[in-house]
Amino acid sequence: MKIVKFAFSLFGINTYLVYDPATKKCAVIDPGMFDREEEEAMERFIERNSLEVTHIIDTHLHVDHAVGIGFLKQKYKAPLFAHKDDEFLGERIRQQAQMFGISNKVEDVSIDSYLTPGEVIKIGEGELKVIHVPGHSPGSVALYDEKDGFVITGDALFAGSIGRTDLPGGDMTTLLKSVKNGLLTLPSSTIVYPGHGPATTIGQERASNPYLA
Numbered sequence: 001m002k003i004v005k006f007a008f009s010l011f012g013i014n015t016y017l018v019y020d021p022a023t024k025k026c027a028v029i030d031p032g033m034f035d036r037e038e039e040e041a042m043e044r045f046i047e048r049n050s051l052e053v054t055h056i057i058d059t060h061l062h063v064d065h066a067v068g069i070g071f072l073k074q075k076y077k078a079p080l081f082a083h084k085d086d087e088f089l090g091e092r093i094r095q096q097a098q099m100f101g102i103s104n105k106v107e108d109v110s111i112d113s114y115l116t117p118g119e120v121i122k123i124g125e126g127e128l129k130v131i132h133v134p135g136h137s138p139g140s141v142a143l144y145d146e147k148d149g150f151v152i153t154g155d156a157l158f159a160g161s162i163g164r165t166d167l168p169g170g171d172m173t174t175l176l177k178s179v180k181n182g183l184l185t186l187p188s189s190t191i192v193y194p195g196h197g198p199a200t201t202i203g204q205e206r207a208s209n210p211y212l213a
Contacts, residue, residue, distance in 0.1 A: 001126035001148055003193065006041060008032040010102075011064035012196055016152055017042070018145070019051050020124030027055035027123050028078075029143065029152055030195060031068030034105070039071050046076075055123065058082040059154025060137040061089035061109070062167065063096035065195060069109050079112035081121065083132065086139030087111055089168070115141055128152075131182045135175020136163030142183060150191040151202070157183055157192060159200035162211045180212060 006015040013032030019025065026046070033039050046053065053076035058065055061082055069080060082090065089096070090109040097103040115121075117132040121143070131142040133156040140163075143152040155163035157179050165172040183192075188203030205212060 001123060001145055003145075003148075003150060003152075004045065005193065006033070006038075006045075008034060008038050008068075010034040010067070010100075013064045014193065014195055014197075015042075015068070016193060017045065017051075018123060018126070018128070018152075019049070020126040023124030024049070024051050025054045025124035025126075026051040027057050027121070027128070028053060028068075028072055029057045030059055030065040030154065031056060031072050032064055033068035033071060034102075039068070042068075043075070053078045055121065056080045057115075057121070057128075057143065058086070059142065059152065059156075059195065060140040061086040061093070062137065062155070063093055063100070063106065065154065066090065066093055066109060067097070067102075067106050070107050080109060081113045081115050082111045083116075083139030083141050084111070084114040085134065085169075086137050089137060089139075117141075133157075133175075133178040133182050135165060135171055135173075135178045137167070138169040140178075144186065144190075149187070149189060150193060151183065151186060152193045153183065153195070155195045157205060157209075158194045158196060159192070159198050159205070160209055162209070176211070184212065
């Protein structure tokens with residue numbers, strides 16, 4: 001599959017669009033578009049490439065990764081996929097948004113289909129395997145494309161860092177175990193696309209990430 005990164009400014013969030021060139025099916029992962037300009041950037045890419053949005057997928061339901069869900073659901077009528085353990089966060093999106101003064105612009109969300117560990121999500125002829133990586137949030141997941149050699153890690157693993165654990169449901173011990181057992185076991189060449197910041201590789205993080213020594 002092909003992967004495209006959109007960097008949206010309000011939260012410095014990486015939103016990813018993955019698509020199968022053969023069937024034109026696509027998924028939007030961690031929709032962080034906030035204003036009309038950012039929504040239009042996503043719309044233009046989808047229209048220009050004649051794509052069909054079949055999935056909205058959230059690696060976790062913190063507000064920065066979920067602020068664009070309402071727009072996508074209204075525009076493309078696609079279902080939201082996320083882990084059940086983050087359902088309580090989806091029910092508190094507006095509450096989360098209050099600290100940023102934007103609660104009037106977002107709505108709480110409900111999960112349409114629960115992701116389960118080991119599940120394979122079909123995007124046209126492409127596949128994303130669900131890896132449960134709790135610790136940043138209870139329901140955090142990563143999405144692994146074995147064929148094309150990349151993994152979308154949300155806020156579990158970054159270049160040179162890991163996710164924070166001081167938010168509701170966070171736990172450092174759990175996160176470290178999740179990353180070491182669920183992500184660092186992937187092939188070294190696997191490209192890591194995190195929720196914030198630049199891409200890296202599993203090999204690079206295994207060798208030099210100070211949190212994972």
